[in-house]
Amino acid sequence: MTLIAIVGATGTGKSDFALDLAEAFARVGRVAEVVNADAMQLYRGMDIGTAKLPPGERRGVPHHLLDVLDVTQEASVAAYQPDARATIDDIVARDGVALLVGGSGLYVSSVIHDFRFPGTDAAIRARLEAELAELGPGLLHARLRAIDAETAASVDAQNGRRIVRALEVIELTGEPKAARLPDEPTPWGPHRIVHLRSDRGRLVERLDARVERMWRDGLVDEVEALVPLGLERGVTARKAIGYAQALAELHGRMSRDEAVAETQQLTRTYARRQVGWFRRYADATTIDGDDVVERGAELARQATLD
Numbered sequence: 001m002t003l004i005a006i007v008g009a010t011g012t013g014k015s016d017f018a019l020d021l022a023e024a025f026a027r028v029g030r031v032a033e034v035v036n037a038d039a040m041q042l043y044r045g046m047d048i049g050t051a052k053l054p055p056g057e058r059r060g061v062p063h064h065l066l067d068v069l070d071v072t073q074e075a076s077v078a079a080y081q082p083d084a085r086a087t088i089d090d091i092v093a094r095d096g097v098a099l100l101v102g103g104s105g106l107y108v109s110s111v112i113h114d115f116r117f118p119g120t121d122a123a124i125r126a127r128l129e130a131e132l133a134e135l136g137p138g139l140l141h142a143r144l145r146a147i148d149a150e151t152a153a154s155v156d157a158q159n160g161r162r163i164v165r166a167l168e169v170i171e172l173t174g175e176p177k178a179a180r181l182p183d184e185p186t187p188w189g190p191h192r193i194v195h196l197r198s199d200r201g202r203l204v205e206r207l208d209a210r211v212e213r214m215w216r217d218g219l220v221d222e223v224e225a226l227v228p229l230g231l232e233r234g235v236t237a238r239k240a241i242g243y244a245q246a247l248a249e250l251h252g253r254m255s256r257d258e259a260v261a262e263t264q265q266l267t268r269t270y271a272r273r274q275v276g277w278f279r280r281y282a283d284a285t286t287i288d289g290d291d292v293v294e295r296g297a298e299l300a301r302q303a304t305l306d
Contacts, residue, residue, distance in 0.1 A: 008196035037102025148176035
């Protein structure tokens with residue numbers, strides 16, 4: 001097996017497990033490399049709030065598609081897909097194992113499944129974004145629900161970017177279902193999925209503690225350093241969980257306690273959505289996030305025999 005996707009909710013230990021797995025592959029004579037599938041870790045300078053592993057903690061394992069976007073650029077799954085696949089093809093061509101690691105479900109699915117993304121239309125997009133700014137995401141989500149209730153049910157009602165994209169695709173194609181992910185997608189190629197799970201109570205404790213640690217480690221200072229680089233102009237980056245709240249604290253719109261509490265609540269909500277997304281991977285190997293080292297070695301042995 002040359003492509004293994006390591007998925008799971010934020011805080012389940014995907015990054016550390018990927019390194020354990022890479023070392024397990026090394027013990028059986030294979031080289032494994034990590035390909036990032038976390039949309040926010042694509043951004044340069046967004047390190048503390050995305051739990052990005054510093055280079056010194058990567059144990060010598062090559063990592064790809066980290067720090068490839070400026071904070072003013074828009075992260076796009078349609079742009080990410082070909083870059084990730086080209087990176088994986090390069091690793092495989094060198095007889096390596098690609099470990100696709102991240103919690104951005106659509107980004108992972110875009111790589112391992114044969115998703116085709118409709119094009120864009122600048123005029124339609126601009127009009128819909130203007131309506132989003134004027135009306136807010138709630139009314140646009142209601143419009144999407146009236147056109148295609150199933151697609152609307154899969155899109156967060158507060159995620160203006162996703163709502164605009166769904167409406168754009170529907171308008172471009174004339175088909176509501178075109179904005180919907182296929183129920184039974186075709187695989188892009190051979191792969192294995194490892195789904196890290198964790199007891200909800202323990203996960204919530206870890207997530208809350210991690211948010212507090214982000215503030216102690218200097219998230220607000222990180223955000224302050226990103227402001228001159230255009231963070232507040234970024235369509236995607238400025239809305240990232242933790243970064244939006246740190247900006248609010250920086251500008252006096254929130255106290256530190258309020259910023260931390262809101263980030264904790266949004267992180268828990270995001271983790272629940274991730275759990276729901278990855279539940280669709282019925283063929284995944286499920287591993288308890290607290291029992292990963294032994295299972296990683298076992299998985300490496302099995303993958304080497306495939």
